[in-house]
Amino acid sequence: MSDFDPADLGDDRSLLLVDDDEPFVKRLAKAMEKRGFVPETAESVAMGKAIAQSRPPAYAVVDLRLEDGNGLDVVEALRERRPDCRIVVLTGYGAIATAVAAVKIGAADYLSKPADANDITNALLSRGEALPPPPENPMSADRVRWEHIQRVYEQCDRNVSETARRLNMHRRTLQRILAKRSPR
Structure with a gap:
C-alpha cells in the first residue's frame, strides 16, 4: 500500500467505480474498500448516471470507453449533481485529446490502464497544482x-x-x- 492516511478522505468516503470490465471493477472495489473508501460499482454509462443522480459520491473512478457509451457522460452528470466530486478517468489507451476533454469537464486526473489501487488513490487524493507521484511500475x-x-x-x-x-x-x-x- 501507499503511504496515505485514511483520514485524508474526510467524512464522506463514498466512491463510484464505473467500468464494464466486471472482474477489474470488483478487484478495484475491494482494494479501495481496504483503503477506507465506501465503493459502489456500475458497469455502464446508464448505471453510472443513475447513481450520480440519486447518490452523488465524493469520489469517482470512471472508465472512458464503456459498452453503452462514453464515460465522460458520467463525469458530466457527476459534475452537475456534485461539483466537488474528485473524479479520475481511466482508459485502456491514452490519447491527448481525450485527456484534455476529461480535465476540461472536471476530472481531477486521467490514468491509463492498468492502473493499480495505489495510483488511483494518489490521483483521487492529490490536491492543488502538484501532480501525483509517478507510478511505481509504469507500462513500457x-x-x-x-x-x-x-x-x-x-x-x-x-x-x-x-x-x-x-x-x-x-x-x-x-x-x-x-x-x-x-x-x-
Missing part, C-alpha cells in the same frame, strides 16, 4: 503499443485486415505482432 512503451493494438483488434471483431487498415499498418506486420507474446 512496447506494452502500451501492444495494448492499443489488442484493443483495436478486439473492436474490429478480431479481423486482421480491418485492424491493419484502421491502424494504418501492413497486414503481415500486424499478424507478426499478434503472434508474439505481450511485452512486459
Whole structure:
C-alpha cells in the first residue's frame, strides 16, 4: 500500500467505480474498500448516471470507453449533481485529446490502464497544482503499443485486415505482432 492516511478522505468516503470490465471493477472495489473508501460499482454509462443522480459520491473512478457509451457522460452528470466530486478517468489507451476533454469537464486526473489501487488513490487524493507521484511500475512503451493494438483488434471483431487498415499498418506486420507474446 501507499503511504496515505485514511483520514485524508474526510467524512464522506463514498466512491463510484464505473467500468464494464466486471472482474477489474470488483478487484478495484475491494482494494479501495481496504483503503477506507465506501465503493459502489456500475458497469455502464446508464448505471453510472443513475447513481450520480440519486447518490452523488465524493469520489469517482470512471472508465472512458464503456459498452453503452462514453464515460465522460458520467463525469458530466457527476459534475452537475456534485461539483466537488474528485473524479479520475481511466482508459485502456491514452490519447491527448481525450485527456484534455476529461480535465476540461472536471476530472481531477486521467490514468491509463492498468492502473493499480495505489495510483488511483494518489490521483483521487492529490490536491492543488502538484501532480501525483509517478507510478511505481509504469507500462513500457512496447506494452502500451501492444495494448492499443489488442484493443483495436478486439473492436474490429478480431479481423486482421480491418485492424491493419484502421491502424494504418501492413497486414503481415500486424499478424507478426499478434503472434508474439505481450511485452512486459
